[in-house]
Amino acid sequence: MTDITYIRTQEGFAYLAVVLDLYSRRIVGWSMQSRQTVDVVLQALLMAVWRRKPKSTVLIHSDQGSQLSAPRSLRSTSMDWASFLRAHNLEHSMSRRRNCHDNAVAESFFNLLKRERIRRRTDKTREEARQDVFDYIEMFYNPKRKHVRNGMLSSVGFGRQGKLTQKGV
Numbered sequence: 001m002t003d004i005t006y007i008r009t010q011e012g013f014a015y016l017a018v019v020l021d022l023y024s025r026r027i028v029g030w031s032m033q034s035r036q037t038v039d040v041v042l043q044a045l046l047m048a049v050w051r052r053k054p055k056s057t058v059l060i061h062s063d064q065g066s067q068l069s070a071p072r073s074l075r076s077t078s079m080d081w082a083s084f085l086r087a088h089n090l091e092h093s094m095s096r097r098r099n100c101h102d103n104a105v106a107e108s109f110f111n112l113l114k115r116e117r118i119r120r121r122t123d124k125t126r127e128e129a130r131q132d133v134f135d136y137i138e139m140f141y142n143p144k145r146k147h148v149r150n151g152m153l154s155s156v157g158f159g160r161q162g163k164l165t166q167k168g169v
Helices: 038-052 072-087 100-116 126-141 155-166
Strands: 002-009 012-020 027-033 058-062 090-094
Touching: 002 038, 002 058, 002 100, 002 126, 012 038, 012 100, 012 126, 027 038, 027 126, 038 058, 038 072, 072 090, 100 126
Parallel strands: 058 090
Antiparallel strands: 002 012, 012 027
């Protein structure tokens, strides 16, 4: 699942795209940029593909955000998106209009990020915000933050447990 949010800094907005693994609730890819374009999502997806190295087709779900469902006048953006998906064996799934519940898990992550980290401070620069988001995702959320849905394990711990179960250990 992928989605985008914004983070306010004294320098202006920074746009954060995440790719969230619905099985473990782990953020497997993320990217921050100063503009809300399809590239911020592609960079997050590239990180996810690099980390996971999928061997079979993977379903990527998103809402109908402007970055991913560009009209024909922005065809090059849409073509970049479609080409990227084909090249990395990803299949796109998109919410129906006005069906905000499809992205509830990503929105829940953004709510946690903003409540636990972002709202406590306003970074001076986008780079400071990027470092803060890195610390939150890579040093806290993925390895330490416990999830009720994961049996009170972190997303990393839950993923490890799932791999052990799949191998029959």
